[in-house]
Amino acid sequence: MTSTNYQVRVSGTIPGELLAELSDLTISVEPPETVLYGELPDQSALFGLIARMHGMGLRLIEVRRLPGDDDSRPPDP
Template sequence: MGQNPSEPGATDTQAFEIRVAGLVPQQVLVQLADVETSSRETRTVLICRCRDQAELHGFLARLRTFGLEVVEVRRLLAGTVDEESTGDGHE
């Protein structure tokens, strides 16, 4: 029997949108495996999936080791990852 995506335990990760100042160099993106990106002229949006707060904080620490300035972190609701990462309507 399959699980309903809205049931607790149906997924063990949450998606986060992380905006960083400037463009992230390609060699850094390669090291940030399994991260979706959307680059604009003055910022890069990264979508990552984390199991818990500790994993999110670890990812943010990795970004700092690359010298990236994190300007915003938002938790995305289930089902909004594709809409949020491809759209440019909300600022």
């Protein structure tokens, strides 16, 4: 099974405690949201990330599966 690139958008900023766990992802703060870009190994990892964010009281706005390997970085402005 191959990894998949995702974009995860949450309202507000992510607490430092969770940021330390997300070192493999690219994090972009686009007020009033924080956007995570990166590769997750499977859907279980995605659900785990979502559950962790929910447990920290973050409001999930969007989860988007990105096509291809080159889309794990934020898009150019």
